[in-house]
Structures are given as structure tokens and as C-alpha cells.
Amino acid sequence: MKTNPMTEQSLPAKRPLSDWLRWNVAKLVVAPTFALIIFFVYGFIAWTGYVSFTKSKMLPTYSFEGVYQYVRLWKMSTWHVAMENLLVFGGLFILIAIVLGCLLAVALDQRVRAEGLLRTVYLYPMAISFIITGTAWKWILNPGLGLEKMFHSWGWESFSFDWLINSDMAIYTLVIAAVWQSSGFVMALFLAALRGVDSEIIKAAYLDGASLSRIYLVIILPTLRPVFLSSFFILAHMAVKSFDLVVALTGGGPGNSSIMPANFMYEMTFRRNQIGLGAASAMMMLATVMAIVIPYLYSELRERKHG
Amino acid sequence: MATLTIQNVKKSYGAVDVLKGIDLELENGEFLVLLGPSGCGKSTLLNMIAGLDTITDGEILINSKVVNDVHPKDRDIAMVFQSYALYPNMTVERNIGFGLEMRKVTKADREKRVDEAVRMLQIDHLRDRKPAQLSGGQRQRVAMGRALVRKPEIFLFDEPLSNLDAKLRVEMRTEIKKLHQRLGTTMVYVTHDQIEAMTLASRIAILREGEIQQFASPQEVYERPANMYVAGFVGSPAMNFIPATVVSEDNQLGVSIERTANGERSSVFLALPDDLQDIGEWVGREVILGIRPETLTHRSDAEMSQNKRLQPFDCQVEVLEPTGADTLTYIELGGREVIARVNPYNTSNPGETMAFMVDMGKASLFDPKSELRI
Ligand SMILES: Nc1ncnc2c1ncn2[C@@H]1O[C@H](COP(=O)(O)OP(=O)(O)OP(=O)(O)O)[C@@H](O)[C@H]1O
Ligand SMILES: [Mg+2]
Numbered sequence: 001m002k003t004n005p006m007t008e009q010s011l012p013a014k015r016p017l018s019d020w021l022r023w024n025v026a027k028l029v030v031a032p033t034f035a036l037i038i039f040f041v042y043g044f045i046a047w048t049g050y051v052s053f054t055k056s057k058m059l060p061t062y063s064f065e066g067v068y069q070y071v072r073l074w075k076m077s078t079w080h081v082a083m084e085n086l087l088v089f090g091g092l093f094i095l096i097a098i099v100l101g102c103l104l105a106v107a108l109d110q111r112v113r114a115e116g117l118l119r120t121v122y123l124y125p126m127a128i129s130f131i132i133t134g135t136a137w138k139w140i141l142n143p144g145l146g147l148e149k150m151f152h153s154w155g156w157e158s159f160s161f162d163w164l165i166n167s168d169m170a171i172y173t174l175v176i177a178a179v180w181q182s183s184g185f186v187m188a189l190f191l192a193a194l195r196g197v198d199s200e201i202i203k204a205a206y207l208d209g210a211s212l213s214r215i216y217l218v219i220i221l222p223t224l225r226p227v228f229l230s231s232f233f234i235l236a237h238m239a240v241k242s243f244d245l246v247v248a249l250t251g252g253g254p255g256n257s258s259i260m261p262a263n264f265m266y267e268m269t270f271r272r273n274q275i276g277l278g279a280a281s282a283m284m285m286l287a288t289v290m291a292i293v294i295p296y297l298y299s300e301l302r303e304r305k306h307g
Numbered sequence: 308m309a310t311l312t313i314q315n316v317k318k319s320y321g322a323v324d325v326l327k328g329i330d331l332e333l334e335n336g337e338f339l340v341l342l343g344p345s346g347c348g349k350s351t352l353l354n355m356i357a358g359l360d361t362i363t364d365g366e367i368l369i370n371s372k373v374v375n376d377v378h379p380k381d382r383d384i385a386m387v388f389q390s391y392a393l394y395p396n397m398t399v400e401r402n403i404g405f406g407l408e409m410r411k412v413t414k415a416d417r418e419k420r421v422d423e424a425v426r427m428l429q430i431d432h433l434r435d436r437k438p439a440q441l442s443g444g445q446r447q448r449v450a451m452g453r454a455l456v457r458k459p460e461i462f463l464f465d466e467p468l469s470n471l472d473a474k475l476r477v478e479m480r481t482e483i484k485k486l487h488q489r490l491g492t493t494m495v496y497v498t499h500d501q502i503e504a505m506t507l508a509s510r511i512a513i514l515r516e517g518e519i520q521q522f523a524s525p526q527e528v529y530e531r532p533a534n535m536y537v538a539g540f541v542g543s544p545a546m547n548f549i550p551a552t553v554v555s556e557d558n559q560l561g562v563s564i565e566r567t568a569n570g571e572r573s574s575v576f577l578a579l580p581d582d583l584q585d586i587g588e589w590v591g592r593e594v595i596l597g598i599r600p601e602t603l604t605h606r607s608d609a610e611m612s613q614n615k616r617l618q619p620f621d622c623q624v625e626v627l628e629p630t631g632a633d634t635l636t637y638i639e640l641g642g643r644e645v646i647a648r649v650n651p652y653n654t655s656n657p658g659e660t661m662a663f664m665v666d667m668g669k670a671s672l673f674d675p676k677s678e679l680r681i
Contacts, residue, residue: 200392203359204453208406209380222396 045286052279060275069280078256079281082264085171086288089260090239092175093182098231100179101186106216108187109194119191122184130181134248137177138164141249167257170250174242174258177249182238186231193227194220229296236292240285261285309370309383309460309493310335311356316365318351318517325351327517328365333510336491340504342540343514349497350389352514353463356495357386369460380409385454386463389470391446393438393453399425400434403452424452444475451486464496468503480506501541505529513537532671535678538597547603550641550675551596553589560584562596562672564641568621568660575620580668586681589672594681597671600635600646605653606662616668623660636661 055065073079104122108115125133140146141164151159163169197220205215243262246252252259252267259267261281269278311333318326325348333339341349354360356367358379366373374382385406393402401408403424407417425431428448438446447467454462464483468476484507487494498504504511505525513520513528513536521533532538538546551562554576561578568575577596579586611617625644626637634654636647638661647663655661672681 198390198392200388200390201394203354203357204386204388204392205394205405206359206379207357207384207386208453208457209409210405214409219394219396 048279052283056276058273069276073280082259082261093178094235096179097183100183104187105190125181126185130245131248133181134245167254170258193224312368314366317363319363338494338509340508340511341497342504347514348517383460385457385459387450387454387467389466391450406457420456424456428452462494535673544646547598547645549596566640567623577618580616595673595675600648602666602669603647605649606664617664618667619664624655
């Protein structure tokens with residue numbers, strides 16, 4: 001190519017630099033945050049992973065001790081309680097929030113009046129932090145302050161609702177509060193998806209003779225599979241992470257009856273000077289999240305590849 | 308098969324009157340096309356026939372029975388939607404059979420009827436696919452299949468071909484026509500494409516802003532449009548509208564039109580045919596003369612001597628647009644641009660004066676104020 005020798009000669013050095021900048025400006029902008037994430041997220045995951053294989057107590061030590069902490073962890077009854085609680089809480093919370101959110105969305109989809117207002121009312125709890133939710137529900141469920149006292153003052157003396165101080169039932173109060181906070185969010189997800197459904201499909205189903213419940217069950221909800229999946233994963237990771245709600249609502253009690261893995265981890269690492277044990281429990285939580293996320297990513301990627 | 312009667316049907320959304328009193332009457336096995344521009348209320352009317360939308364006022368009768376309050380599923384109507392509206396999570400087979408499934412038709416019977424439908428529409432190799440795995444034309448066929456298996460009294464189509472490419476549209480149009488001839492079912496078909504309307508309809512209803520402009524056979528709509536709106540909407544290229552004055556010459560009524568010939572401005576007299584001789588009250592007044600391009604062509608003395616309605620005039624040619632079969636010749640009459648359809652071997656060059664003849668037997672006269680046919 002000898003079309004323009006003048007410019008090529010007069011700009012011998014500048015050209016490559018500006019070209020290089022143009023192609024790499026995006027990478028340059030992203031680089032700092034990328035480095036920070038690598039260090040503070042994945043770096044510390046790796047560090048925690050290593051520490052979980054040591055006998056660290058108050059301060060981290062770095063001599064490798066194998067699975068000692070994991071064996072200790074799984075021998076602790078409190079850890080078993082925490083994992084069982086996670087299973088009960090997570091299962092109920094995810095199930096109820098999705099079912100409730102889905103029903104609310106279907107109800108709102110019937111073009112009810114004041115829909116905008118209702119949507120805000122249901123969505124609003126999501127804007128509150130779990131600490132506030134926990135504190136508010138602690139007052140509501142407190143037998144001496146909230147619901148029970150209210151019914152008593154209305155003359156229903158035999159009414160009793162003491163789940164908060166009942167070690168068999170305390171875990172369910174967490175479910176109630178978490179569902180209250182999150183089902184509006186799930187509803188918003190579903191409502192947006194329902195609004196995206198072609199109204200002609202519903203008309204066609206009417207003409208085909210399907211009842212309203214049939215239309216939702218057989219035609220519309222199956223098309224919302226992606227929304228079910230996203231809600232499930234959002235709620236699942238909220239469940240595994242739940243820490244502040246427990247702190248504010250039950251404090252893990254009565255006793256350790258409503259403790260969750262995150263609380264266990266905090267307790268061991270920062271209160272009882274058992275950094276190694278805390279790290280091991282943190283790694284178990286990571287494994288739990290992985291067990292959920294990896295199949296999801298796998299199925300997503302595979303679906304993308306198949307078009 | 309069924310008759311369909313629509314009596315003074317109105318529809319308002321709040322203060323907006325979308326349909327302002329529609330009257331239509333369909334015989335058994337008729338093919339009605341609702342033709343009109345976007346937003347004139349075609350889909351609204353169709354949805355009301357199907358029962359998917361409430362009626363503000365008036366009555367809809369199927370087989371002489373008022374169905375205003377009958378649930379859509381009990382009206383024995385099937386509809387093909389513009390977006391096809393296939394159920395995305397069901398296979399083609401289940402999509403087609405779903406209406407029968409809901410009506411508790413036995414599995415064996417259902418399979419037989421679905422089989423018949425997919426064969427008829429030549430989609431039997433697609434029966435296990437999901438809608439997302441089909442092309443637009445194939446989805447269209449599935450949507451038709453879903454309507455077909457139900458063997459309804461009335462078929463409704465809401466612009467079923469508007470999402471297809473030009474070639475497929477023509478093919479499917481023919482198939483719909485064949486389908487109607489084979490089944491003989493009453494059909495109502497919505498479109499804004501006047502060619503679709505002309506080719507398919509046994510009668511056309513032209514809608515404009517919620518009012519019916521004309522309800523007649525395609526030929527009648529084409530030859531005797533009820534007003535200037537219909538005349539301009541149907542036909543391509545559109546009908547020429549020429550301002551003219553009604554005059555009487557030698558005891559004969561005709562129209563006088565301004566034009567340029569041989570470099571001079573002058574009027575030309577075109578005699579009106581016998582069936583338009585009784586408009587004496589219009590003498591001396593302005594009218595709009597409506598002439599279809601194909602009735603305006605180069606002069607042939609042989610033809611003129613046979614047909615008294617052919618009227619001659621000369622006019623200067625402005626522009627030529629060859630289309631292959633014919634050359635569209637632009638001339639100026641009464642201050643308007645007018646198109647004549649001329650055989651390519653008989654054209655004159657732009658700027659020259661050419662000899663034309665016009666078939667006044669096929670001309671329409673309109674009142675310039677009300678725009679109605681005279
Ligand atoms: N739910 C509604 N609320 C208010 N106005 C409506 C509603 N549905 C339709 N309209 C109005 O009614 C008119 C007719 O709508 P319709 O869908 O029947 O038009 P159409 O003739 O089918 O047009 P197109 O060819 O674009 O489909 C439009 O002006 C539209 O804005
Ligand atoms: Mg429409």
C-alpha cells in the first residue's frame with residue numbers, strides 16, 4: 001500500500017500509540033476494578049481456604065495441618081444445628097417466597113385497580129435492611145409486646161404465639177420475616193415477566209376453551225422458567241448468606257436453636273478465637289453456594305451453546 | 308357454517324369512540340374482509356365477534372342467536388392471530404390439539420383430527436417441534452392448523468399474513484382462498500392490504516375511524532366506490548381525482564376539464580354515459596371526476612367506434628414510468644397530476660401532445676364537499 005506515503009512518514013511514532021490506546025482503552029478502564037476484585041474477593045477466598053487447613057486460633061498461622069479443622073467442625077453439634085437450620089430455613093423460605101410472589105403477581109396481573117400502589121406496598125420491604133426487618137419482627141412476635149399482647153388486649157386471652165422464645169419454632173420466625181421481606185421482590189420479577197407474555201396467546205387460549213387457572217398453569221407459568229430459576233438463585237444465596245436477620249431477630253437463640261452457618265462462622269472467627277475453625281465453616285458455606293451455582297451456570301452455558 | 312349479523316355495534320374506551328355503529332350481515336359461507344388503515348378499529352371489531360372484548364352497545368348474532376353474553380369458548384369460533392399466538396412451551400402437535408383437549412375430545416379422535424390438519428397444511432414433519440424452532444411461515448401454518456382442527460362455525464383472521472415476506476404472503480393468500488373454497492366456512496378476515504382484500508373477499512367492508520364506508524363485493528367496491536376515501540384506498544395506482552365542471556352540450560351532459568394540448572391551455576368536453584345523464588341539478592357546478600388509470604389510455608379509433616362511452620381528448624405528456632407490461636403516463640388534467648396506463652408501444656415522449664381516450668362508463672363522479680359518490 002503506497003497510497004499516502006506523506007502521512008505515513010510524518011507520523012511514524014504517534015500512529016501506533018493512538019491505535020494502541022483506541023483498542024485498549026476499555027481494558028485500561030476495567031483493569032483497576034478487575035485487580036481489586038481478584039485481590040479482595042478471590043484472593044481472600046484463597047487465603048481463607050488455606051487458613052482452614054491450619055490450626056489458627058486468635059492469629060493466623062500457616063503450618064499445614066490437613067483436614068483437622070473440618071473433622072472438628074463436623075463433630076460439633078452446633079454446626080449440625082446450623083446446617084439443619086439452613087436446610088429448613090432455606091427450603092421453606094425459597095418455596096414460600098416463590099409461591100407467594102408468584103400468586104401475588106398473577107393476582108396483580110388481572111389489571112386490578114390501584115395496581116401501582118399495591119406493587120409499591122409489596123415491593124417496599126425489599127428496600128429495608130435485614131437488620132430493620134429483624135428488629136421490627138422481633139417486636140411484632142415478642143409475646144410481651146406484639147401480636148400476642150394485642151390479641152390479649154382485644155379479649156382473646158387464650159391466644160398464644162411464642163415461637164420467638166420456643167427453641168423448636170424460632171427458626172420459623174426467621175422464615176416469616178424473610179418471606180415478608182422478599183416475596184414482594186419475587187412478585188415484581190414475575191409481574192414483569194407476565195406483562196411480557198403476548199396478550200394474543202391468552203386470547204387464543206380463551207378461544208381454545210381453557211379456564212383462567214388452566215391458562216396460567218399450563219401455558220403461562222411454564223414459559224416463566226427463567227424467572228423461576230433466577231428467583232431461586234437469588235433467594236438461595238440470600239438464605240446461605242443470612243446473618244443479620246438472625247442477629248436482629250433471634251440472636252441465634254433460644255440457646256443455639258436458630259443459629260445459621262454465617263452466625264456460626266462469625267462466632268468462631270471473631271469471638272472465640274478459632275480462626276481456623278471459622279475458615280473451615282466459611283469454606284463449607286462456599287461449597288454450599290457452589291453446589292447450587294455450578295449446575296445453574298452449566299445448564300445456562302449449555303443452553304446458550306445449543307441456541 | 309353460520310350466518311353472522313352485527314347490528315349497530317359500538318365500542319368506546321372511556322371517552323374515545325373506537326367503533327361508531329357497525330352494521331354487517333353475512334350469509335352462510337361468506338368471506339368478509341374488513342379493510343382499513345391502522346387504528347381504524349378492525350381488531351377491536353374482530354375481538355368483539357370472538358367475545359374477547361365487551362360490546363359497549365349493539366348486538367352480535369351468530370345463526371340468528373344473540374351472543375353478546377356468550378363466553379368465547381362457547382361461540383364455536385376459531386381465530387388466527389397476527390402474532391400467531393402459539394403456546395411456546397408446547398409442541399406443534401399439542402398446540403394444534405389443545406383446543407380439542409380442552410373440549411374433552413377423546414385422545415384417539417384428537418389424534419385423528421390433528422393428523423388431518425397437519426397433512427392438509429403440509430407440516431406433518433414438524434409435529435414434534437416447539438414454536439421457537441419454526442420459521443415465520445411454518446408458525447403461520449401451525450396457527451391455521453389450530454383453528455382448522457376445531458372445525459368451527461366461523462373463522463376469524465387478524466392480519467395473518469402481515470408478518471410474512473412478500474413471496475410467502477402471496478402463497479399463503481392463495482392457500483387461504485383454497486381453504487375457504489374447500490371448507491365453505493364463514494370467514495372474517497382483517498387486513499390493511501387492499502390486494503389481499505380484493506383477492507380473498509366475497510364482500511369487503513371498508514372501515515375508517517370506526518365507521519363503515521362501504522360494504523359490497525370487491526368488484527362493486529372497485530367500480531362503484533361509495534366515496535372518495537374508498538376510491539382512493541382501493542386500487543393501485545390509486546384512482547385519479549380530477550376537478551371538473553358539469554356542462555350541457557348538444558342536449559348531452561358532460562364534464563369540462565382544463566388541460567394543456569399543443570402548447571395551449573383549453574377545456575375539453577367529455578360526455579357522460581347514459582346512466583349519468585340524470586344529474587341535471589349539477590349543471591354549472593364543480594364535481595370531482597374519478598378515473599382509474601387503466602380506463603385512461605392511448606386512443607384507438609377502432610375501439611372508439613364500437614364503444615360510445617369511450618371519449619377522446621388530447622393532452623401533453625409530462626413524465627413516463629415504464630413498468631414492463633404498461634407504461635404509466637403522467638399528464639395534467641384540471642390542475643391535478645393524472646396517471647394513464649398506456650401500452651409501451653403507443654407512448655409519446657414527454658413534452659409532446661398525445662391522443663388519449665377515457666372510458667366514461669367506468670368513471671365515477673363525486674361531490675367535492677361531502678366526497679360522496681353522485
Ligand atoms: N384497550 C384500549 N384502550 C384504549 N384505546 C384502545 C384500546 N384498544 C384499542 N384502542 C384504540 O382503538 C383504536 C382501534 O384499535 P384496533 O386495534 O382495533 O386497530 P386496528 O384497526 O386493528 O389497527 P391495526 O391495523 O394497526 O392492527 C385505536 O385507535 C386504538 O388506539
Ligand atoms: Mg389490529
